[in-house]
Structures are given as C-alpha cells and as structure tokens.
Amino acid sequence: xxxxxVASEVYPLIKTGGLADVAGAxxxxxxxxxxxxRTLLPGYPAVLAKLGNMDVLLHMPDLLGEPATVLSARHEGxxxxxxxxxxxxxxxxxxxxxxxxxxxxxxxxRFAALSLAGxxxxxxxxxxxxxxxxxxxxxxxxxxxxxxxxxEKPEIPSLITIHNIAFQGQFSNDILPALGLPxxxxxxxxxxxxxxAFLKGGIATxxxxxxxxxxxxxxILDPHFGMGMEGLIASRANDLFGIVNxxxxxxxxxxxxxxxxxxxxxxxxxxxxxxREALTRHFGLDDDAAPIFxxxxxxxxxxxxxxxxxxxxxxxxxxxKLVILGSGDPALEEALQAAASRHPGRIGMVMGYNEPxxxxxxxxxxxxxxxxxxxxxxxxxxxxxxxxxxxxxxRTGGLNDTVIDANAAALAAKxxxxxxxxxxxxxxxxxxxxxxxxxxxxxxxxYQIQKQGMKADVSWTASAQRYVDVYNRLLGKG
Numbered sequence: 001x002x003x004x005x006v007a008s009e010v011y012p013l014i015k016t017g018g019l020a021d022v023a024g025a026x027x028x029x030x031x032x033x034x035x036x037x038r039t040l041l042p043g044y045p046a047v048l049a050k051l052g053n054m055d056v057l058l059h060m061p062d063l064l065g066e067p068a069t070v071l072s073a074r075h076e077g078x079x080x081x082x083x084x085x086x087x088x089x090x091x092x093x094x095x096x097x098x099x100x101x102x103x104x105x106x107x108x109x110r111f112a113a114l115s116l117a118g119x120x121x122x123x124x125x126x127x128x129x130x131x132x133x134x135x136x137x138x139x140x141x142x143x144x145x146x147x148x149x150x151x152e153k154p155e156i157p158s159l160i161t162i163h164n165i166a167f168q169g170q171f172s173n174d175i176l177p178a179l180g181l182p183x184x185x186x187x188x189x190x191x192x193x194x195x196x197a198f199l200k201g202g203i204a205t206x207x208x209x210x211x212x213x214x215x216x217x218x219x220i221l222d223p224h225f226g227m228g229m230e231g232l233i234a235s236r237a238n239d240l241f242g243i244v245n246x247x248x249x250x251x252x253x254x255x256x257x258x259x260x261x262x263x264x265x266x267x268x269x270x271x272x273x274x275x276r277e278a279l280t281r282h283f284g285l286d287d288d289a290a291p292i293f294x295x296x297x298x299x300x301x302x303x304x305x306x307x308x309x310x311x312x313x314x315x316x317x318x319x320x321k322l323v324i325l326g327s328g329d330p331a332l333e334e335a336l337q338a339a340a341s342r343h344p345g346r347i348g349m350v351m352g353y354n355e356p357x358x359x360x361x362x363x364x365x366x367x368x369x370x371x372x373x374x375x376x377x378x379x380x381x382x383x384x385x386x387x388x389x390x391x392x393x394x395r396t397g398g399l400n401d402t403v404i405d406a407n408a409a410a411l412a413a414k415x416x417x418x419x420x421x422x423x424x425x426x427x428x429x430x431x432x433x434x435x436x437x438x439x440x441x442x443x444x445x446x447y448q449i450q451k452q453g454m455k456a457d458v459s460w461t462a463s464a465q466r467y468v469d470v471y472n473r474l475l476g477k478g
Contacts, residue, residue, distance in 0.1 A: 001471060003030070004081075004131035005039040006118035008111060008140035009095055012076060013047045016095060017298075018245065018379050019137055019163045022212070025248045026467065028077050029460030033468050036079070038129070040118050042110070043071070043084035044095060051075060054082060057126055064113045064180065070121070083117050108171040111198065112179050115143030123153040133157045133471055139169030142202025143179070149205045150185050157474035160206040162199070164376050165220050165227050166302065169198030193228060203232055207474050210241045210467075212377035213398030217242030225374055241470055244401050245377040246460030247386065252359075254387045254454075259359035266454040269388060269447060272363065279364030282357070283323045283348025291440040292321045293433070294365035294389065296358050296380050299328030299336065304371030304394065306332060310426045312339035315433050316346045323365060324349040325357055362387040366446075367436050373424050375399050381418070385453040390446070391418035392436050394428075402458070406439060406449055417453035 009015055011024035027037035041047065054071035061067050068085035083089075088110045093099045096107060104110065118141060122134040134156060136144045141160075148155035173196050176186050189204040190196045203209055211217045219225040221234050233240060254272075255265040262274030280287055293315065299305045309332060315322055324336055324347070333351065340347040350357060362368065368384040370393045377398030381391040385402070393399035399420070406416035419439070421432035440446050 001035050002131045003037045004134045006141040007137040010041050029464035038079045040081040042089045043082045044089050111140040118144040119147035135159045139199040142198045145205040146201040158206045159208045160202040161210045170195045208239045213244045213401045214242035215400045216376040216397040243466045246463045247382045249459045259356040260363040266451045275364035286345040291366040293367050294361040295324045297326045299326045299332040304424045309335035311429045316343045322347045362389045371429050382458040385456045388450040394424045395420045395422040
C-alpha cells in the first residue's frame, strides 16, 4: 500500500510541536506493516539546508500564482517530497511566524499551495508513483481533500488527522477566488461563522477523520472542546477514529540515551540518581532529597500554566522543587520567572526549547506536571512514563488514555503509572502535587509506580496497526 502523507512540519527536519513528531515517526512505524509512505512538506530554508542535493520530480510553474518544484529526498529513513516554492517559504522566521513572532500574512496561500500540490500528487501528477490513499495533518494540509473534491479528476480515499482542533486555519472569505475553488465550495465545505476555515474543509470532505486519542475523539463532540465544529464532527461520527500517538522509543530510550548523564533502565533505577544530580546542577537547585517536579511545555492557558504559576509557591512550601523549560504567553513567562526569583534553589527556569535539556529533565526529575485544560494526546507524559518521571496530569484527552491514576485499587493491583486530577484549578493542582509528594515519600510505592510506567508500551507498534486498519477500511479491505 502506498500512502501520501502531507504535513507542514516533520521531525527531524523541522519541528514546532507534536505534529512533527507524529509526521516523522508514523511512516517508520508503518513500514514493517507493508505500508510505504512518501511525505510532502514545505521547503523551508532549514529543511533544504539539511537535505542538500535533491532530484527534481515535478515542475509546477503556476501553483496559486507562484513557481514551485517538487523535489525528492531521503532522510533518516523517511521518503520525502519537498515543495520548493521560494516565494512562499524562503524567508526568516519559523514555519508559521516571522522573526518577530507574527503570523505570516500569506499563510493562507503558503498552506493552500501545499494542499494543492498534495492533491495533484494524489491524483497522479508524478509519472512513476501514485498513492492509494492520502493522509493529511491539521489545517495546514486540510485543503488536500477539498481540492480533490472540486476537481474533475477522480479523488482518492483521504484521512485527516486533527492534532488540535483549536488551530483551524481561519481566514477571510475574500480569499476564495485566489484559492482556485468554486463559489459553492464555501457554503458546502469551508464557511465558518463568517470566515473560511481550512480545517472545516478537511473535516467536511475527507473520507475519514482521526484524532490523536480516543478520549479526544469523544471530547470534540462536546461544545466545550469542539471549538464550534462539534456539530459537523457529530455528523461524521461514523467516520471518526481516536488513535493515541506513540513515541520513537529508539530516540527516547533511557538505557541508551546519549543526551543524559547516566543511562539506566527499570531494572537499574538507582543509576537514575546521576541524572538527578546533573539536573540539580544545571538549574542551580539546592542539593537535597526533595522531589523535583518538571514542566516541559508551551507556556499557555491551554497548558494550564496560569494555574501552575499560582501553585508554585505552595509546591515549594509543601516540600517540592520545580524546574521549567518553555516559552509562550509573555505574562505567563513573567509570572513563572517571578516565582523562580522568589525561590532561588527551589525553582529553576530556562526559557525556550532545548531538546537535550528536555531529555535530562525527563531522566532527572521525579515527576512531570501536565495540568492542561485540554490535551488531544500529549507526548511529554509518554516520555515521562518511558523515563520513570511520574506523570501528574489533568484528566483529559490523551492524558486520560495513557496515564493510570494511583488510586487505591490501581496501587493494590500494581497498575498505577501516575496521578490524574480534575478539575484544572489551583485547588485541583495543589492537591495533585501534595498527593505526589506523599507517594514520593513512600519510596517502595514510588518505585513501583515508576517501574510500572516504564513497562508501559508507548511505542508506535499498536497505534500504527490501528492506522492500517483505518486505511484498509477506506480502501474497502476491512
């Protein structure tokens, strides 16, 4: 089976979030199952620099009015198609924002072009390769099934994966003519409360829809989580699937991780102490036995960082320490930095994102705090499970699906892998932190929770098979 995957970011070439991890890891997990995937992504400067010389597969001289070329490359096991369109992608900044952090004004065109290129490839634009199915990710690729639906050539089966329904790709209706779509496409697929939403178009026209956890698939049917699209999604409920993400267990492997101070395993947890010591030094924490909580996150309201800022003082008073790696809302950055200033030696903070440091934090901290208000899947709790960094998570989305709460029954059955709490309030998080500290003080129980988490299957193996099942259903094989 040949799959065309279309995504705006793919690890290890370019990454701003979990979408890149999935787009990079899923093709590798599908390969042993007989699925050959080619991944189309934009030719950002950072991508082109990592790939070097590439073969030209297709010239597209008028891709929404811009010249473009489709190039082929291989990188770390991935079979790639690069959309090289310098007028759209060759600019400073990130994939979506300029150097000052502002959205590019022409993002609608940049990602409509990606979608149109994906649709044309899906419909046979390449001489020597044609996919059986196209799998698109988030709003940036959501117009692929839309372009196929409103084209004279036959469309092929399509699956759209929603990584976060809050990001919808909303633009003015005025861009419709420039998209090259007929007027009726607006009312049939794209119109969204007076705007045009790329994600809505993908949900309306793709043959199947998936989200990145079973709980999130249920949550987005609810107005509280559906962000205005719950009605449309409910009308497609028979075509909706929730498949939890996995992680690359070769990259995230505490027993062979070159980014941490001391490799260790569940059978040799005492070796983890060297990572705790290295983490303590890195953040300038007091060298004592108090539990270290870590946060590796975008600092936003969705992630519950406003609640964390209010609980930070209480966490220290209860006997804990806290290390933070992240950036985001300036007001939340300031609030958390202020907490670190109030508690030198007890709270440490590094702004931004640092991949090696994130590995050390998972290997050296005792618990990871994830107080998200909603979380489609989440990856950091999976890394935490893998590394014996006990997840303390809100009871939502993929966090609910992947962490087993340390309640009395789960502890008695030796099944607990972390701590869940709800609601996401100051009182809720405060209580969860205190629960974690009480459990930490019972070393035998804490080791049990750590080891059970480290035994959990957080790989892509089972999830990849679920995707194959969906692919087969779309192709009439299941």
